[in-house]
Amino acid sequence: MKKRIVATLLAVVMTTSMILSGCGGGGQSETASPAEEEAPAEEAAPESDAAEAADGEEASTDEAAAAPTVSHDEELTLEVYDVASNYQGLQSGWYGKILKDxxxxxxxxxxxxxxxxGEALYQTRTAAGNLGDIILLDNADMLECIDVGLVADMSAEIxxxxxxxxxxxxxxKFNAGIGDGIWAIPTEMNTNGPTAYMAETVSSMPRIPWxxxxxxxxxxxxxxxxxxQVLVDMQAAHPTNEAGDKAYGITMWKDWDSTSIENVNQLTKWYGQEVNGSVLIGSDHSITPLTDKNGAYYKMLRFFFDANQSGIVDPDSATQDWTSANDKMKQKRTYLVWNNWMQGFTNxxxxxxxxxxxxxxxxADMTVFQTSDYYYGSGxxxxxxxxxxxxKKARIMxxxxxxxxxxxxxxxxxxDEGIIYTVNDDGTYTLTEDGYNRFTTEIMIPEELGGGxxxxxxxxVNQWIVQGYDTNPVNGESYVPDLWASYLEKxxxxxxxxxxxxxxxxxEVEYLKSxxxxTPVPSINMSLAIDTTDIGLIRSQCKxxxxxxxxxxxxxxxxxxxxxxxxxxxxQLEGFGWNDLVAFDTEKYQPVIDARKAVK
Amino acid sequence: MSREIALKKRRHESFGDRMVSVVCYIVFGICALLCLYPFYYMFINTISANDLSSRGVILFWPQGVHWKNYSSALGIDGLFQAAKISLMRTVLGTFCTVSASAFLGFMFSQDKMWHRKVWYRLVIATMYFNAGIIPWFLVMKNMHLTNNFWGYILPMIVSPFHIVLTKTFVESVPKELQEAAEIDGAGILTIFFKVMIPVIKPIMATVAIFAAVNQWNAFQDTLLLVTDTKLYPLQFVLYQYLNQASSLSALANTSSSSSLAAAAATTQTATSIRMTITIIVVLPIMCVYPFFQKYFVKGIMVGAVKG
Amino acid sequence: MLSKIDKKKWYSIKLFLYVLPFLVLVLLFAYYPLYGWLYAFYDYRPPRPFSEAEFVGLKWFKSLVENPVKVSQLLQVLKNTFVMSGITLGTSWLPMIFAVFLNEIRCIPFRKFVQTVTTLPNFISWVLVYSLAFSLFNSTGMVNTLLLNLGLIKEPVLLLQSSEHVWLTQWLWLTWKNLGWAAIMYIAAISSIDDELFQAAKVDGATRMQMIRYITIPSLLPTFFVLLMMNIGNFLSNGMEQYYVFQNAFNKDYIQVLDLYVYNLAMGSGSYSVSVALSMLKSVVSVILLICANSISKMTRGESFL
Structure with missing residues (x-):
């Protein structure tokens, strides 16, 4: 009796799913068909050199038709699928007001x-055939979306x-790698040239309280x-901060780890190598496995081990998250930070x-790994x-x-001008007092400018087409305040x-260079191979x-x-297929290396 | 009258009985403390000066009391609309789930139903199935339940867990109750509404509590189904603030501009704000429990039949 | 005579028709999407359409056990899962006892207070539970400071980093969070017990412990067993959030339960098929467990819950 019912139950489940899977397949092919229509023809794109491109630019500005005039009478809501954003919902406040006006x-x-x-969101939305009106994706994902027809060609308009x-x-240059048409606009581009490094600090080096x-x-x-030794001495002299809370030479956090520990990854840059998945890429254009004992990952792991042996590592490092570690930076409870942006908390x-x-x-024995400013785009x-x-497309363009x-x-x-910065007589800008404090205190905006x-x-949106270090043609200074004369002076x-x-x-940049x-490694923007499922599985187990x-x-x-x-x-890694992963990553990053060499 | 009996009882309580009482009070007192303190800890940290709370020195009483965390959390755009959606889906969703669970729990206890066990098992088995999000999403989309308020309600109506609970309860009700009504010539619906509902109120209240909390806390469906900001519920709007810290790790590798990176890093949510948000979200739904507790009353059962 | 049978038949069909609309909902929302299980046998990676996906057969199932290192890892994961689920099942009577004794408290305001307050932890998300745990148990947190000042320990104890008693501490966290909430069902069930039984027992001079043993608990057993059955079906699903937030390098060997393992594996691999394959496997195991539990219950207690 029971058996029969179980059998019936299973039969029902199976038949329903079989029948319905047929329908599902139909739905799938619907979404698939535009892909086939629009699949771009495979075409080896000619390498365009800078001169050609410059010509092209001049030519195009000559013959460019004026942009179509679009009516702004109707309010338009644009869905922006945005992998960079930290906020979901309507853009409001002063920036929203500018766009509205x-x-x-x-x-x-x-x-x-x-x-x-996020993965579920991406999978369901792409399976249903609509990501958004404006789409911001990583290069590789965008390429796949273009390939299956989720993205529009803008070659006619641009x-x-x-x-x-x-x-x-x-x-x-970016679109040449895709095929016919202009499908995507890179982000964080500038006009300073492919090897320029404008910032005054490098991404990662030891930073300690002066x-x-x-x-x-x-x-x-x-x-x-x-x-x-310096950190040991510091901790001995100042075992607590001024408020009396325990301080440490080094503090780490666990929640940013990727294929390897993020804290170590950042430090490998001190010795000329950058961690990319399972491999280390060097300033000297070398690629070595992460597990190489002569590599920087082992070296810096060793550094943390030695530090812990000397008693200067926060015992809570392996259990605390970024928020706690960040609080310690703000309270001067840790004496070594590395990334340049961390100085925002300490300085x-x-x-x-x-x-x-x-x-x-x-x-003295350091050789810092640093990529130049994004010129071709950030990825x-x-x-x-x-x-x-x-x-709608015209309005988006x-x-x-x-x-x-x-x-x-x-x-x-x-x-906003007036609130965040003022214009000097010579056309350069100066930050206002509120402008200086805009990240650290709550600056209220007048109601007529959007409020809040x-x-x-x-x-x-949290991502920019043009990089902040690009030169503003209006006054010849950078867009971001970091390099303004008025800012440097202050x-x-x-x-x-x-x-x-x-x-x-x-x-520090000048010191290191001289x-x-x-030597800044040229920054490259290209679409890299996406993990196959097999490699993806190996990667998640190895990590x-x-x-x-x-x-x-x-x-x-x-x-x-x-x-x-x-x-x-x-x-252990060997048993999980580490060597396949390293081989895959080596091949994946080889084009980057080649392109970097080509820039030189 | 009953109080008199109770008083008499107390005088006659044995030593063992009193020991039971004492132990109960102590144990439950400790339990209550263990559950209450973390909440209290969160609360005093949200109203204490933020620099003190991030140092972890606020343990027993608040210092430097301020309500800025609350005013800024309550100042989030669209909070009122989100609260309205949350309230609507909680009230409507709970009503639907409770009604359906009571009805189905009762119906599935009717031996006379055609192939009752098959249908019951069919429903229960879904508790353990997970078809994956893509087919589910496509189904919802094809039924036009994306960007649609009913997308919150319809899939939640039939809830196997609650049906099982209700059915178990219905089965503990003496059969005489239904039989008596049947002899009086009542139809199945009359029996359900007139006889059964008054008796199964406690379990309906339980289901209501569970369903209300489920609806109130749900945000996963919003994430996948809804892009219309007018339909965002409170949980969803606030949930992103709990999530921001993890999204920062990507920053570590961007070196483009130190001040911009630092800016993004400072927009991450401090623990005190996360706690504030939790308290704001939890307090309204907390009121549901005491409200439904009054249905947990005893002594309506066999007496009613015999009388 | 015939008409009587017809009437009976018609009545039974009528009862079925009442539930039919709900069954349609179930078919639509729960059974129809099951066609998605097909994806488990393909290498489906959105945005690539399913029509382009390659058929791989049982590859994803096999990949779990394809070499000794993976097998030993999986065995450890299963061990953790069995132990955690075992502890949870073995202590699933706790909410019942909690409700029973809570009911013994005569002071109504206190009872309601305890009832309400013990449900509070259920509302705190695991992420936040972890940050609470961290602020209380870190090397300079309240617990360590207290113990140091009392002279009970010489060095701070890193409880969250300890690889000892992981199962026990995780169970304690889980119980703390769920106990009061799970007791609600029993509190409701207690209120359905006929008061006359207690009155009669009192007249016979029963003590409170006797009343609990012979009246209250037997009345709660049906609810208890039904919940037990459902939990057995969930034997492989411990949920992953709790273990995800508490995991670190030092306790990973003991804390990684199946759900967390699947999450760590499928997350970021970009493949939709792998996660479908694993969740399908789990669904099947759950249903089998449920059926087994049901038969056992039928054999031992003479009643089945399905």
């Missing part, structure tokens, strides 16, 4: 990143938009051991006047959904063009002056092994323990 558009941002399950055409060389360093008599740092003009800013410390691209009609215009860039990278506070009203504090005196250079400790073993190694009891954990990791 100028173009009568409202952005409805869909942000997989904050949704908690030449009428002068601001976008200023970046024609880069746009054309006042404590001064107390120790500013000893020279020749090796990593010296750095550990300010006031602290700098006291001589207590965290400053970059060159170690993410904008596209337009294939389902939008011509009228008009909006994208404004995003690339000097006016649009200033709004995106700085903010500045941060909530800021551009939530930031030239006691700390900076003392630092310059000791190192005899204007800033001492042969860094657990690498991360767990790395943490255990850092907190190993002794030298022998450290080595044993490392060796055990390597042999």
């Amino acid at each position: 100028k173009f009568n558009i409202v952005l409805n941002i869909i942000a997989p990143q904050v949704s908690g399950d 030449k009428s938009y002068p601001n976008l055409m200023r970046y024609w060389e880069q746009i054309e 006042d404590f360093y001064t107390e120790l008599g500013r000893p020279d740092l020749n090796t990593l051991d010296d750095l550990i 300010s003009p006031e602290i700098g006047e006291k001589g207590a800013n965290y400053m970059g410390m060159p170690i 993410r691209v904008f596209g337009i959904g294939s389902q939008v009609d011509d009228e 008009e909006f994208l063009d404004w995003l690339a215009s000097p006016e649009g860039c200033t709004v995106q990278h700085v903010g 506070n500045w941060t909530d009203g800021n551009n939530q 930031n030239n504090t006691k700390t900076n002056k003392e630092w310059k005196e000791k190192y005899g250079a204007e800033n 001492n042969g400790m860094m 657990t092994i690498v991360c767990d073993a790395s943490w255990k190694a850092i907190f190993a009891a002794d030298e022998a323990g450290f080595e044993a954990i490392w060796d055990d990791m390597c042999s």
Whole structure:
């Protein structure tokens, strides 16, 4: 009896699913058909060199038809599928008000990143055939979406938009790799050239509090051991911060780990290698496996282990998340930070006047890995959904063009004139007091400019077509305030002056460059191979092994323990197919290396 | 009268009975404390000066009391609309689920139903199935339930877990009750509405609590089905703030502009704001429980039949 | 005579027709999407359409056990799953006992207070539970400070990083979060017990423990067993959120349950098929377990719940 019912039950399930799967297949082929129609012809794109591109630009501006005039009478809501955003919902506040007034558009941002399950969102929306009106994706994903017909071609329109055409060389170069047509617009482009590095700081190098360093008599740092010694001395002299909370030389956090521990990944750059998945890519255009014992990953893991042996690693490192670690940075409870943007938590003009800013410390044997500014693009691209009609498309193009215009860039990278910055007599800009504090305090915006506070009203798309370091043709300075003369002057504090005196250079980039400790690696924007399912599975299994073993190694009891954990990791990885992964990644990044060599 | 009996009882309580009482009070007191303290801890941290709470020194009482966390959390755009949607889906969704569970729980206890067991098993088995999101999404889309308020309600109506609970309860009701009504010539619907519902109120209240909390807390369906911001529920609007810290890791590798990266890093949500949001979301739904508790009353059963 | 049978038949059909609309909903929302299980046998990676997906047969199922290293990892994962589920099943009487004794509290305001307050943890998301746990148990947190000041320990204990007693501590967290909430069902069930039984027992001079043992608990057993059955069906599903937030390199070996393993595996691999394959496998196992549990119940207790 029971058996029969079970059988009936199963039969029902099976037949229903069989019958219905047929229908499902039908639905699938519907979404598939436009893909076949629009699948771009395979065509080897000719390499366009800079001169040609420049010609093209001139030619195009000559013959460019004027952009179609579009009516702004009707309010238009644009769905923006945005992998960079930290906010889902309507763009509001001062930036929303500008878009509304100028173009009568409202952005409805869909942000997989904050949704908690971005992969599911991406899969369902692409399976249903509509990602959004404006689409921002990583290069590789965009390529697949173009391939299956989710993205519209804008080759017919783009030449009428002068601001976008200023970046024609880069746009054309990226799209040449796809096939016929212009499908995507790279982000973070500039006009400074492919090898320029404009910033005053490098992405990653040791940064320690200058006042404590001064107390120790500013000893020279020749090796990593010296750095550990300095941190040990600092922690001995200042076991707590001023509020009396326990402080440590180094603190780490667990929630950013990828294929390997993120904290170690950042430090590999001190010794000329960058972690990319399972391989290390060097400033010298080498590719080696992450598990190479001569590589920087092992070296920096070793550094953390040594530091822990010296008692300067926060015991909570393996269990705390970024929020807790970040609080410690803000409260001066950790004496080593590495990324340049972390100085945003530790430094300010006031602290700098006291001589207590965290400053970059060159170690004599260091060779810093640093890519140049994105010239060709950052790895993410904008596209337009294939389902939008011509009228809507014209309005989107008009909006994208404004995003690339000097006016649009200033709004995106700085903010409202009058509130965030003022214009000097010579046309350059100065940040207002509110402008200086816009990231750290709540700046209220007047009701007639959109109301609310500045941060909530800021551009939530969080990705820019034009990079902040690009030169503003209006006044010849960069779009971001970091390099404005007025800004540099204000930031030239006691700390900076003392630092310059000791190192005899204007800033850390200049010091590193002039001492042969860094040559920026040309930044490349190309679409890399996507993991096949097999590789994806290997990757996710290996990453657990690498991360767990790395943490255990850092907190190993002794030298022998450290080595044993490392060796055990390597042999385990082999069982999970690590070598296939390394082979895949080596092949994946080879085009990048080739392109970098070509720039030289 | 009953109080008199109770008083008499107390005088006659044995030593063992009193020990039971004492132990109960102590154990439950500790339980309550363990459950209440973390919540209290969250609350005092949300109203204390943010720099003190991030240092972790606020443990027993608030210091530097301020309500800025609440005012800024309540100032989030579209919060009112989101609260309205949450309220609507909770009320409507709970009503539908409770009615359907009560009805189906009752119906599935009717031995006379044609192939009752097959249908019952068919429903129960769905509790353990997961077809995957893509086919589910396509089904919802084909039925025009994307960007549609009913997409929140319809899939939740038949809820196997609640049906099982209700059916178990219905089966504990003495059969005489239904038989008596049948002899009086009542139809099945009359029996359900007139005889059964008054008796199964406690389990309906339980289902209501569960269903209401489910509806209130749901945001996964919004994530996949809805892009119309007018249909975002409260949980969804606030949930993103709990999620932001994890999305920062991507930043570590972007070196483009230090100030911009730092800016993005500072937009991440402080723990105190996350706690504030939790409290704001939890408080309204907390009121549901005491409200339904009054249906947990005893003594309507066999007496009613015999009388 | 015939008409009587017809009438009976018609009545039974009528009862069925009443539930039919609901069955349609079930078919539509739960059974129709099951065609998606087909994807498990393909290499389907959106946005590539399904028509382009390659048929791979049982590859994803096999890949779980394709070499000894993976097998040993999977065995450890299954062990964790069995232990965690075992502990949970073994202690599933706790909410019932909780409800029973709560009912013994005569002071109504206190009872209602405890009832309400113990459901509070259920509303705190696991992410936040972890940040609470971290702020209380970190090396300078309240618990360590207290213990250090009392001189009970010499060095801070890193409870969250400990690889000892992982199963126990995880169970404690889970119980803390769920106990009061799960008790609601029993509290409701208690209210359905006929008061006359208690009155009669009191007249016979029964103590409170006797009343609990011979009246309250037997009346709650049907609910208890039904919930037990359903939990057995969920034996492989511990959920992953709790373990995800509490996992770290040091406790991973003991904390990685099947759901977390699947999440760690499928997340970021970009393949939709793998996760479908694994969830399909789990569905099948669940249904089999459910059927087994039901037969056992039929044999031992003489009644089935299905």
